[in-house]
Amino acid sequence: MRIVDRRLNPGGKSFSNRQRFLRRVRETVERAVREASRERAIEDLESEQEVTVPADGAREPVFRHTAGERRDFVLPGNREYIEGDLIDRPTGENGGGGTEPGKGGGQEDAFRFVLTREEFLSIFLDDLELPDFAKRGLVDTQKLGSRRAGFTMSGTPANLSLGRTMQRSLARRIAMGRPRTQVVERLERESAGAADKEVAELLAEELRSLRARRLRIPFLDPVDLRYRRFERFPKPVAQAVMFCLMDVSGSMTEHMKDLAKRFFMLLHVFLTRRYQRVEIVFIRHTDEAQEVDEETFFRSTETGGTTVSSALVEMDRIITNRYDPASWNIYGAQASDGDNMMSDNDRTRALLQEKILPRCQYFAYLEVANSNETSPIAYFGGSSLWNAYAPLSASVRNFQMRRVSRRDHIYPVFRELFQRRESSNAETQT
Incomplete structure (x- = not known):
């Protein structure tokens, strides 16, 4: 019987060897990816990445003779010794080819190789997940249903x-x-x-x-x-929607907008790669909010005042019209510079607490700051929106807030917000 394997593999004859090598040095590669990600730009997610692995990390185990032990072997072409001669036992030092013992081998160079885009993202996003995604007892995002098939x-x-x-x-x-x-x-x-x-x-x-x-x-x-005849087909167990809210008002500097856009670009790459059945809704706001497509959300420019509650009102309207909380897992992420009309803070907090959070499994607020403010986590003094949200962060389990001021803050804050929770796994297992 002839068996023809027609499964598609990436080009290259060494694909299986490459995968085997990555599995063997995975821990070392993960460290290298984390170090490289600190300096890597968001745009570089679409390109390959060179990582450095210490030579010891790529070393393969080999069998060799133990130095100093007695062993019998044949030396072809021996003209120096005859039967019965006594030979000094080797000292076990790293001797060279001469008569003097070696001083120790030099260190090997680090091993460099290029990770493809898919390999880099797979390793970087491996331990990230939508927080508390398993709270409804879901092990997978699909189950098998039955339907007529002729x-x-x-x-x-x-x-x-x-x-x-x-x-x-x-x-x-x-x-x-x-x-x-x-x-x-x-x-x-x-x-x-x-x-x-x-x-x-x-x-x-x-x-x-x-x-x-x-x-x-x-x-x-x-x-x-x-x-x-009936056939089995993949059927979604639960559907997830991710709301991305961003302030594009006049108080947002180009640096702040760049940070917010980078965060959402990273979030977008993560969600579209990790979960195939997650819908993403983009809402941008000044003093008015509107739902836009991805290109407009990231590229279009707009100026105006700042009324954060307008974005939450738009999010609440979309949830009511399109995403029933009984059928959808709802997540939200908001990016802003923290400026808001003082008269709007109470309404914003009330909307978030009474309308949004009860419907959401998780909501993350990212506050972007000027580059001269160095703390990525804490913000002493606080902006008006930060102070309005602070009581909720301390009392509501499904709401978290962080602050970034530089590009290198985005990766660690993103990983902290969306790292896999052990508690969720425990709930799933029970």
């Missing part, structure tokens, strides 16, 4: 399709020329009433032939049976 010639009696079976039977009888009952009955009447003996014999012979043909071609044959 007919089959085998099955259980309960799935027998009488209509389709009789259609097949009729088509077979017509194609094979099975005599109809009306024709046989007509010949029987003609044969019984025939006055001429010769005609009666001909009719009787034809009648016998028709009856024999009817016996050879049954009314219902096993090949006519048709059963309703």
Whole structure:
């Protein structure tokens, strides 16, 4: 029997060797990826990445003789020793080819190789997950459902399709020329009433032939049976939607907008790679909020005042109209410079606490700051929006807030917000 494997693999004859090597040095590569990600720009996620692995990390185990032990072996072409000569036992030092012992081998150079985009993202995003995604007891995002898929010639009696079976039977009888009952009955009447003996014999012979043909071609044959067929198909167990909210008002400097855009670009790459069934809704706001597409969200420019509550009102409206919390896992991420109208802070906090958080499994607030403010986590003094959100961060489990001021803060803050929670795994297992 010949077996042809037609599965598609990436180009290159060393693909399997490369995967085996990555598994062997995975821990070392993970450290190298974390170090490289600190300096890597968001745009570089679309390109390959060179990582450095210490030579010791890529070393393969080998068998060798232990220094100083006695062993018997043959030296071809020996002209120096004869049988019975005594030879000094080796000292075990790293000697060279001369008569003096070596001073120790030099250190090997680090091993460099290039990770593809898919390999880099796979390692970088491996321990990230939507927080508390398993709180509803979900192990996977899909289960198998059942649906009609035509007919089959085998099955259980309960799935027998009488209509389709009789259609097949009729088509077979017509194609094979099975005599109809009306024709046989007509010949029987003609044969019984025939006055001429010769005609009666001909009719009787034809009648016998028709009856024999009817016996050879049954009314219902096993090949006519048709059963309703059902097939299994992947069916979503739970659906997730991620809301991305960003302030694009006049108080946001280009540096702040750059930080916010980079955070959401990273979030977008993470979600679209990690979960195939996650929908993403982009909402940008000044003093008014609107739902936009991805290109407009990241590229378009707009100026105006700052009314954060408008974004939460738009998010609440979209949830009400399109995403029933009973059927969807809802997540939110908001990026802002923290400036907001003082008269709007109470309304913003009330909307988040009463309308948004009860419907969300997780909501993350990222505050972007000027580059001269160095703390990525704590913000003493606080902006108006930070101070409005602070009580919720301390009391509500599904709400977290962080602050970034430089590009190199984005990766650690992102990983902290979306790292895999052990508690979620424990809940799933129980």
